[in-house]
Amino acid sequence: MKPLWRIGYWRRKRELQAEIEAHLQMSIADRIARGESEQGARQAAMQEFGNVPLVQDVTREVWGWIWLEWLTQNMRYAARRLRRSPGFSAAAVTIIAVGIAVTTTIYSIVYAVILHPLPFAQPNQLVAVGAKPLPWLSLPTIQDWQRGSHAFQSIAAYGGWSPRIESSAGLGHVNAELVSQNFAGTLGLDFVLGRDFTKTGNESDCFGQAIVSYSYWQRMGGGNTLTNRTLQLDYRTYAVVGVLAPNEDFQEMEALGEPSILTPIGCDPAKSPQSRGDEDFGAIGRLYPGVSLQEAAAELQTRQRVLSREFPQDYAATFAPVLVPLADYISGTGTRSALFATLAACGMLLLIACANLINLLLARNMRRRSEFALYATLGATPRHLAGQMLAENGLLSTTGAMIGIALSVLLVRAVTRLSVVHLSRLTLAKVNLPVLGFAGSLTILISLLLTFLPALRSLRPTLLTDLTYGGFRGSSASFGLRRAGRFLVATQLAMAFVLVASSGWMVSSVFMLLHQPLGFEPDHLLIASTDLRGHTRNVTLPPAKVLAVLDQTLADVQALPGVAEVAAANDKPLGGRVNRYDFCADVHPDDCKHPASTAPDVFQVTPKYFHTVGQQIYRGRSFNDGDDGQNHVAIVNRALAAEQWPGQNPIGHRIYSGELHAWATVVGEVGDVHSYSLERAPVPNLYLPEADGTDTSMTIFVRTNADPSQMNETIRRILQSDDAIELRYVESMPELMAHQVIVRRFSMWVISAFGILALALAILGTYALLAYEVSVREREIGIRLALGSSRPAIVSLLVGQESPWIAAGMALGLLGAVMVGILLRAEFYHAKAASLPVLLASSILLALPALVAVAIPSRRASLLDPSVTLRQE
Amino acid sequence: MTTVTPYKNRIELLQGTLDMLILKTLQWGPQHGYGIVQALRLQSGEVLQVETGSLYPALHRLERQGWVRSEWKQSASKQRARYYRITASGKRQLSSDLSRWEQIVKAISSVMHGNPEEGEA
Numbered sequence: 001m002k003p004l005w006r007i008g009y010w011r012r013k014r015e016l017q018a019e020i021e022a023h024l025q026m027s028i029a030d031r032i033a034r035g036e037s038e039q040g041a042r043q044a045a046m047q048e049f050g051n052v053p054l055v056q057d058v059t060r061e062v063w064g065w066i067w068l069e070w071l072t073q074n075m076r077y078a079a080r081r082l083r084r085s086p087g088f089s090a091a092a093v094t095i096i097a098v099g100i101a102v103t104t105t106i107y108s109i110v111y112a113v114i115l116h117p118l119p120f121a122q123p124n125q126l127v128a129v130g131a132k133p134l135p136w137l138s139l140p141t142i143q144d145w146q147r148g149s150h151a152f153q154s155i156a157a158y159g160g161w162s163p164r165i166e167s168s169a170g171l172g173h174v175n176a177e178l179v180s181q182n183f184a185g186t187l188g189l190d191f192v193l194g195r196d197f198t199k200t201g202n203e204s205d206c207f208g209q210a211i212v213s214y215s216y217w218q219r220m221g222g223g224n225t226l227t228n229r230t231l232q233l234d235y236r237t238y239a240v241v242g243v244l245a246p247n248e249d250f251q252e253m254e255a256l257g258e259p260s261i262l263t264p265i266g267c268d269p270a271k272s273p274q275s276r277g278d279e280d281f282g283a284i285g286r287l288y289p290g291v292s293l294q295e296a297a298a299e300l301q302t303r304q305r306v307l308s309r310e311f312p313q314d315y316a317a318t319f320a321p322v323l324v325p326l327a328d329y330i331s332g333t334g335t336r337s338a339l340f341a342t343l344a345a346c347g348m349l350l351l352i353a354c355a356n357l358i359n360l361l362l363a364r365n366m367r368r369r370s371e372f373a374l375y376a377t378l379g380a381t382p383r384h385l386a387g388q389m390l391a392e393n394g395l396l397s398t399t400g401a402m403i404g405i406a407l408s409v410l411l412v413r414a415v416t417r418l419s420v421v422h423l424s425r426l427t428l429a430k431v432n433l434p435v436l437g438f439a440g441s442l443t444i445l446i447s448l449l450l451t452f453l454p455a456l457r458s459l460r461p462t463l464l465t466d467l468t469y470g471g472f473r474g475s476s477a478s479f480g481l482r483r484a485g486r487f488l489v490a491t492q493l494a495m496a497f498v499l500v501a502s503s504g505w506m507v508s509s510v511f512m513l514l515h516q517p518l519g520f521e522p523d524h525l526l527i528a529s530t531d532l533r534g535h536t537r538n539v540t541l542p543p544a545k546v547l548a549v550l551d552q553t554l555a556d557v558q559a560l561p562g563v564a565e566v567a568a569a570n571d572k573p574l575g576g577r578v579n580r581y582d583f584c585a586d587v588h589p590d591d592c593k594h595p596a597s598t599a600p601d602v603f604q605v606t607p608k609y610f611h612t613v614g615q616q617i618y619r620g621r622s623f624n625d626g627d628d629g630q631n632h633v634a635i636v637n638r639a640l641a642a643e644q645w646p647g648q649n650p651i652g653h654r655i656y657s658g659e660l661h662a663w664a665t666v667v668g669e670v671g672d673v674h675s676y677s678l679e680r681a682p683v684p685n686l687y688l689p690e691a692d693g694t695d696t697s698m699t700i701f702v703r704t705n706a707d708p709s710q711m712n713e714t715i716r717r718i719l720q721s722d723d724a725i726e727l728r729y730v731e732s733m734p735e736l737m738a739h740q741v742i743v744r745r746f747s748m749w750v751i752s753a754f755g756i757l758a759l760a761l762a763i764l765g766t767y768a769l770l771a772y773e774v775s776v777r778e779r780e781i782g783i784r785l786a787l788g789s790s791r792p793a794i795v796s797l798l799v800g801q802e803s804p805w806i807a808a809g810m811a812l813g814l815l816g817a818v819m820v821g822i823l824l825r826a827e828f829y830h831a832k833a834a835s836l837p838v839l840l841a842s843s844i845l846l847a848l849p850a851l852v853a854v855a856i857p858s859r860r861a862s863l864l865d866p867s868v869t870l871r872q873e
Numbered sequence: 874m875t876t877v878t879p880y881k882n883r884i885e886l887l888q889g890t891l892d893m894l895i896l897k898t899l900q901w902g903p904q905h906g907y908g909i910v911q912a913l914r915l916q917s918g919e920v921l922q923v924e925t926g927s928l929y930p931a932l933h934r935l936e937r938q939g940w941v942r943s944e945w946k947q948s949a950s951k952q953r954a955r956y957y958r959i960t961a962s963g964k965r966q967l968s969s970d971l972s973r974w975e976q977i978v979k980a981i982s983s984v985m986h987g988n989p990e991e992g993e994a
Contacts, residue, residue, distance in 0.1 A: 015955070018953075020925075020929070022907070023905070023907040026950075029950060030911075049925050055925050059933050
């Protein structure tokens with residue numbers, strides 16, 4: 001409310017008072033002039049005028065401001081009423097505060113991660129440009145798609161790397177991004193200092209240039225001048241040519257590599273990587289205003305059909321462009337659905353809490369019926385009563401909401417600081433204006449719900465009975481109330497069921513992911529990622545030298561106490577990297593003419609690899625030291641064998657691999673492993689000896705006897721002291737697996753917490769309703785007992801009356817849970833297998849406590865002493 | 874069940890007529906609330922006693938409509954009072970009220986006396 005209006009209001013109020021005073025004075029003066037005594041004149045004038053406050057009231061009503069007065073009056077009264085029942089008020093405020101705190105916190109995360117517009121100019125025009133079956137693109141493809149496009153203003157390419165950096169900020173590793181020159185322009189990034197990369201087309205003009213983020217610039221010491229400011233990336237010197245404007249969001253985007261440094265891919269198109277097969281880059285496009293995603297996709301498809309005809313060797317038959325709005329790409333569809341599911345769960349919890357409160361209010365309003373009846377006889381209309389209730393509930397929910405918002409500020413801070421889960425832009429979550437707006441609307445909604453649902457029942461006073469019986473003793477009068485209460489309890493049970501079942505699915509998903517057969521043995525397995533070229537990154541190292549370095553390293557590690565076995569491979573299981581080359585088997589030699597995307601993933605491994613990781617050798621043999629690259633041999637997994645030679649023994653068959661540029665003989669068949677991730681099923685894999693086509697980027701696998709976490713430091717020290725190699729990281733396999741389920745585990749904990757809370761609230765609601773019912777029916781039960789009803793009969797009567805409602809609630813919950821299960825099947829890994837056990841467990845988890853909640857008050861009722869209860873009135 | 878009769882109902886019953894009477898009174902010159910009550914009583918031969926609970930809401934409503942304007946002035950007897958003055962649109966309203974009133978009176982009296990206008994002529 002604007003204070004100005006109020007001043008106007010109070011001024012008019014004073015004027016009206018003065019006007020009436022003048023009226024009385026003139027009337028008195030006239031009467032005295034007619035000869036009446038002063039005393040008599042005053043009395044007569046007052047009498048003639050009538051009820052002064054009433055005249056003021058009806059006049060003010062004309063102004064349309066009367067509601068302001070009602071509001072303050074109602075609020076004052078509401079505060080007084082709530083102070084008089086501190087227990088109820090505290091319970092209600094706590095329930096609302098917790099509900100609002102949790103919901104607001106989750107909403108602020110949803111807002112920061114998903115809803116908040118991207119920090120780029122006209123973010124709606126930006127799209128992530130990718131392809132299928134694999135998302136990456138080659139530079140020539142991007143350039144061809146961009147040239148002469150009517151849909152795209154520009155398409156920028158980017159690829160992340162994490163080089164060693166040395167600058168005035170110190171030594172370390174940094175997230176850098178190789179970008180095409182139009183990258184900053186396409187995104188619309190602003191510069192505080194310097195400029196974008198030059199676009200002269202001369203390689204020398206942009207050679208060794210870098211653009212740094214504002215925060216990295218601050219770490220470098222900041223300042224207003226770029227002269228002589230350089231940094232070293234992987235031992236090469238770059239001049240800083242530009243500093244980006246502060247853009248916290250941009251550096252929080254995992255999908256874009258969270259870059260601190262941008263360096264150009266190349267400035268001379270003639271010198272940039274020209275191979276169409278080198279699909280290394282992501283791309284972001286900016287659409288022309290008014291161009292839809294569909295139109296852009298259609299244009300790219302047409303262009304790609306031409307390109308595929310022109311370069312059939314470079315594109316897979318299924319290769320096609322894929323466009324996703326950049327905002328969706330950055331938040332990630334998995335994150336999106338997980339967060340919205342969490343928000344929905346949260347809303348459900350809030351609804352359960354509200355239903356509980358409504359039950360409390362129903363009971364309370366029942367006790368206040370004589371009070372309401374009294375108001376009604378004094379002239380209060382139902383509208384007045386509803387206004388009064390609204391004021392009380394508004395006060396309750398506003399107080400609760402304020403505490404809740406304060407709590408959520410702390411919660412959001414905790415979530416962002418502790419970084420319990422890594423989500424793009426999560427650290428930007430805060431309780432800002434849109435979040436406050438959300439919390440405010442929730443508060444209003446809660447006040448309305450709390451007022452109007454109970455009001456439907458209890459504001460129609462049946463005056464006579466209420467006044468005479470003091471309102472709450474007669475059991476027949478509260479029949480409608482009890483029905484409303486049971487309905488609410490059934491609803492709570494239904495919603496709690498859905499939440500409990502959802503958390504059951506989350507728990508079983510995470511459990512299954514971590515305990516499914518992976519095709520290898522993850523326990524006691526340490527992995528160390530290394531670069532065999534060492535710190536010099538010498539690209540011309542001869543293979544023999546690389547192999548010697550690897551052998552020496554493996555021998556060093558093997559010599560450590562506690563190490564059972566050591567091996568190496570150029571990639572790890574659950575690694576997520578794709579290594580595909582042209583491939584065909586002897587039975588389908590024509591496949592070699594088709595591009596790489598139908599080919600198996602290739603792993604280069606040392607002889608003891610399968611034994612070290614615990615991968616089953618199904619047929620044939622493992623590699624041995626005799627496989628030195630002269631006799632081309634290969635091992636296939638069962639998926640590849642089944643694909644190429646269904647029903648046959650693959651041993652002795654021959655395959656061609658683009659990695660070897662030669663044919664090789666299959667000597668073994670091994671079991672399938674999850675090579676991409678925990679969630680993705682095994683795919684065809686081809687294993688080649690490391691000695692045959694040496695890779696310099698190798699992961700060392702260490703099988704330990706002792707707890708791998710204790711070996712971690714030892715192995716790290718040994719490998720770091722070895723100057724011939726560069727160590728990237730050491731991690732245990734269980735750690736890597738835990739990292740892969742971290743988002744899931746986070747939602748699992750959140751939703752499980754909601755499930756437990758919901759369960760507790762629903763059971764509490766059931767208990768409270770029945771306890772109240774028993775207290776209302778004490779007399780009736782006393783009569784029954786006095787007339788000879790047995791105590792077990794009383795218990796079974798009460799339980800029998802409640803059971804159908806509980807059963808109905810559970811049935812509704814089951815239906816809801818099944819629907820949620822279908823809607824969110826993507827969220828629940830292998831949920832189908834777990835469906836029945838989870839639903840059964842949820843039913844038991846809910847039904848048993850619900851029955852106990854009903855049985856306890858029933859038993860108490862059966863223990864009543866009729867001689868006491870009947871005499872109470 | 875007790876029925877509550879809000880005060881307002883009685884105002885609404887008189888509303889159209891009271892507004893017209895007030896406007897008519899103000900046509901003779903600016904007047905305060907007390908003065909309007911007195912004037913109406915005198916003019917009606919002590920028959921019409923306007924209740925303050927109807928008068929003040931009516932005055933404030935007329936002001937909201939823009940048919941009257943008010944200002945604080947000293948009365949002859951040195952009493953400060955709020956004087957209401959009829960506006961141009963108030964005068965138009967008065968004449969339309971008046972013609973409607975005359976129609977109603979004519980219609981009602983012809984019903985009550987049982988001789989339609991044409992018969993009289």
